[in-house]
Amino acid sequence: MKYFVSLFLSLFFLVFISCGNEDNAWDNNIPIIT
Secondary structure, X not given: OHHHHHHHHHHHHHHHHHHHXXXXXXXXXXXXXX
């Protein structure tokens, strides 16, 4: 259950970044997230 919640939050965070800052967010944050 705890793993599922963590996965859901991280997916939501990625969607939030992509919607909020467009393509620049992916370039800046993917190296940090991965």
